[in-house]
Amino acid sequence: MDKKNNFSFFIFISFAIIFSILSYIKDPWQDELFTKYLISNDFGEILNILKNDNNAPLYYYILHIFHLVFGKSIFSLRIFSIILILVSGVMGGIILKNLSINKIPFYIFYLFPLPLYFSSEARCYALIIFLSTLLFYEITGKKRFFPLILYSVLLNYTHYLSFLYIIYFLYDLIFYKKKQNILIIAFIILLSLPLFFLIKDQPIESLNWTKYFLKNYSLFTFFSFLFIYTNINLYSFQPVLKNFIFSIFGYYILFLSLWERLLRYLSIPFALNFIIIFSISYLYKNIYVPLKVESFFFVPFFIFISKFLSKSGKTYDFVRNFFIIILILLFAHNFLKICKPNLALIQISNIINDFGKDANICTIGIWGLTIEYLLEKEGMENKLIIFPPSQNSHLGWCDFKLSKEDINILKKEIIESNKPYLVLWHKDSPYLKRLKDILPPNITVYLYNDFYFFYKK
Numbered sequence: 001m002d003k004k005n006n007f008s009f010f011i012f013i014s015f016a017i018i019f020s021i022l023s024y025i026k027d028p029w030q031d032e033l034f035t036k037y038l039i040s041n042d043f044g045e046i047l048n049i050l051k052n053d054n055n056a057p058l059y060y061y062i063l064h065i066f067h068l069v070f071g072k073s074i075f076s077l078r079i080f081s082i083i084l085i086l087v088s089g090v091m092g093g094i095i096l097k098n099l100s101i102n103k104i105p106f107y108i109f110y111l112f113p114l115p116l117y118f119s120s121e122a123r124c125y126a127l128i129i130f131l132s133t134l135l136f137y138e139i140t141g142k143k144r145f146f147p148l149i150l151y152s153v154l155l156n157y158t159h160y161l162s163f164l165y166i167i168y169f170l171y172d173l174i175f176y177k178k179k180q181n182i183l184i185i186a187f188i189i190l191l192s193l194p195l196f197f198l199i200k201d202q203p204i205e206s207l208n209w210t211k212y213f214l215k216n217y218s219l220f221t222f223f224s225f226l227f228i229y230t231n232i233n234l235y236s237f238q239p240v241l242k243n244f245i246f247s248i249f250g251y252y253i254l255f256l257s258l259w260e261r262l263l264r265y266l267s268i269p270f271a272l273n274f275i276i277i278f279s280i281s282y283l284y285k286n287i288y289v290p291l292k293v294e295s296f297f298f299v300p301f302f303i304f305i306s307k308f309l310s311k312s313g314k315t316y317d318f319v320r321n322f323f324i325i326i327l328i329l330l331f332a333h334n335f336l337k338i339c340k341p342n343l344a345l346i347q348i349s350n351i352i353n354d355f356g357k358d359a360n361i362c363t364i365g366i367w368g369l370t371i372e373y374l375l376e377k378e379g380m381e382n383k384l385i386i387f388p389p390s391q392n393s394h395l396g397w398c399d400f401k402l403s404k405e406d407i408n409i410l411k412k413e414i415i416e417s418n419k420p421y422l423v424l425w426h427k428d429s430p431y432l433k434r435l436k437d438i439l440p441p442n443i444t445v446y447l448y449n450d451f452y453f454f455y456k457k
Helices: 003-025 030-037 041-048 058-070 074-098 115-120 123-141 145-156 160-176 179-201 206-215 220-229 239-260 264-283 294-309 314-339 343-355 366-377 389-394 404-415 433-438
Strands: 359-366 384-387 421-426 444-447 451-456
Touching: 003 074, 003 115, 003 314, 030 041, 030 058, 030 074, 030 366, 041 058, 058 123, 074 115, 074 123, 074 294, 115 123, 115 294, 115 314, 123 145, 123 160, 123 264, 123 294, 145 160, 145 179, 145 206, 145 366, 160 179, 160 264, 160 294, 239 264, 239 294, 264 294, 294 314, 343 366, 343 444, 343 451, 359 366, 366 384, 384 404, 404 433
Parallel strands: 359 384, 359 421
Antiparallel strands: 421 451, 444 451
């Protein structure tokens, strides 16, 4: 190896170590605990459980096989994401090389917040980024028939929004007369048809959590969207100046890419998908799709910004060096931010240790998996009940509508029971009003930070 290759290998290993450290010390949260719960089942049961959810199955199937070898601890499951992100960075570098973008080293890919964040999560977004690099490797390269179909179908089976990648093939078909794209689109749709049967079975209630974002974020989200590439707080779409400044920078780069002949076949479909996603968000109010869709945009955005930064001239040299310094500082900031303890875990743990050591525990809403994780971690064997029962084995993942039967079970088996019970729920639970209506006056409800709870002897 020459010095350049030795240095690249050293940087690659350094990022592998950094991602591993982060994944080991980061607290899990509900999404990852759902992943752990889901992949513990066999293939058939995984599909049955997903019928109560809103996810596609491929990631969970692959991770199910992965966990049989590496175990199912949260860190073991995150190793899969680390591998995917590391390989994605290498593929990103190959894509840049194919496009003659030579001044940007491949490891800049890892400095962006999204690879950092998704490498430390046992969720499907690292797989989306990985498959996206494979797809755009083909789109920007030889455009081989079978790989284009394969990667597109795999993406669809990873996340439903991947269907929007068809826009790239439609654009090539309409404006570049690539007639083979007719067959490519047809095969992608045909091979993805089984997903529509799964989507048909998945309840609309599984998307209730998105209503939080509909209530709290405005149309300014649209103008702040590209800020997410430089800020790890992926839930922060507030209309503050720093978001808007970074978004202007992002839109400026996108605008230049629209006029760059080399990148036009990427940038115009990118912009169309961007518009489609936000149109869906504000026209169809049952879902709010901008959350996490940055994983679909990241690879082309990485190409656009790399092309911009690779331009020659003193001004571009200054901008490139300045941007890389900013990325390094943000990387350090984001790393420390992700390392912060999960406050929800701390709060629930404190409540359980103070009141629930010798009691049955009932959690209301989406916190069943979190409490199950804490009990397992502390070696406690408390009986755990998830409310409402209509969620069955879904362990409180979604907030479903309460039935009369649910209310009756809560009254008879918990409130009127002779057994000691600790009952807790989040202060933003959609069940809050119904619960207050059915609780007898002799039960005192306490608020501890973000959680309501009562203890019944």
